[in-house]
Amino acid sequence: MTNIVIVLHYKGSYCRRGLKANLVWLVVFIIGQSNLYGKPGRCCQKSPQVKPKVNLHSKGLIFAYYKEHPESAEHFNEFMSFFSDGELRGILNDFDWSVFNGKQICDIGGCYGVVMKAVKEKFPDITTINFDLPEVIEKAESIPGVQIVAGDMFDSSTIPSCNVVFMKHILHNWDDEDCIKIIKSLHKALPSDGKVVICDAILPKSGVTNPIAKSQKALDMLMAIIGGRERNQDQWRAIFEASGLKIDSVLPMTSGGPLTGIIATSKV
Numbered sequence: 001m002t003n004i005v006i007v008l009h010y011k012g013s014y015c016r017r018g019l020k021a022n023l024v025w026l027v028v029f030i031i032g033q034s035n036l037y038g039k040p041g042r043c044c045q046k047s048p049q050v051k052p053k054v055n056l057h058s059k060g061l062i063f064a065y066y067k068e069h070p071e072s073a074e075h076f077n078e079f080m081s082f083f084s085d086g087e088l089r090g091i092l093n094d095f096d097w098s099v100f101n102g103k104q105i106c107d108i109g110g111c112y113g114v115v116m117k118a119v120k121e122k123f124p125d126i127t128t129i130n131f132d133l134p135e136v137i138e139k140a141e142s143i144p145g146v147q148i149v150a151g152d153m154f155d156s157s158t159i160p161s162c163n164v165v166f167m168k169h170i171l172h173n174w175d176d177e178d179c180i181k182i183i184k185s186l187h188k189a190l191p192s193d194g195k196v197v198i199c200d201a202i203l204p205k206s207g208v209t210n211p212i213a214k215s216q217k218a219l220d221m222l223m224a225i226i227g228g229r230e231r232n233q234d235q236w237r238a239i240f241e242a243s244g245l246k247i248d249s250v251l252p253m254t255s256g257g258p259l260t261g262i263i264a265t266s267k268v
Helices: 001-017 020-030 061-068 068-096 114-122 177-189 211-225 233-242
Strands: 102-108 125-131 146-150 164-168 195-203 244-251 260-267
Touching: 061 244, 068 114, 068 260, 102 114, 114 125, 177 195, 177 233, 195 233, 195 244, 233 244, 233 260
Parallel strands: 102 125, 102 164, 125 146, 164 195
Antiparallel strands: 195 260, 244 260
16 A cells, blocks of 8 residues: 555645646556566555565665566656656756757766757757666667667767767666766766756755655655665766866756756866
8 A cells, every 4th residue: 555655645745737748647657567566556555575676775775677678668768758848948947058059968867868858949059968778778769850779878988979968767766876877977978168057856855844845855866766865956966076077066946846947067
């Protein structure tokens, strides 16, 4: 019954604010992970004889599982493309992409390329690249004006030449140690004037108790299930500084999840 309780909690916390996608994600996530617990449907049964096949708390293990079980990964990838649609207005309008005219932007973990497609359509002078794991890219359709590249963000040698790296809701899937590894990989791949721009949740500081803050912290607990975490601005700064980057700007988004913002960074 634990999974059902989680769904009801998120229905109360998020859907009243019109963020129905969060409930959709939870349902999709639970359905997509049903194989982790044996036969479909048994994940909701309270029985000592039903044990998960894998420990989801292990770092990055859920993504390793997705690699071995693409039928589960498909749910996640489809949702990420769906979720991007709801954030496009904020991504395109709240951040000044025109400063990158004539430059190359690579969306790391861009799934099927929804964001780079939109950026290219509005800013045709920007060269756009969609980058994700090979098993994701092989299912991505061709997008006019967008280069599609497969690789591994932990391996800087697979990251294509670019001036700017963009990541949307990627780093919150990983703990601090792995986030630093990822950003250092990006740092190595970027030129001296390269930039990293992320779109992610920015939690309030400890002690803030407004309703949205409570909901976002509940999402932080959810991310902890798969070894990730949400972060406040000070925690983001610490991650970037440990990776050789400094924060240039922090902008709230007018659309998307609660407390979602865009953080732009550059090399120190």
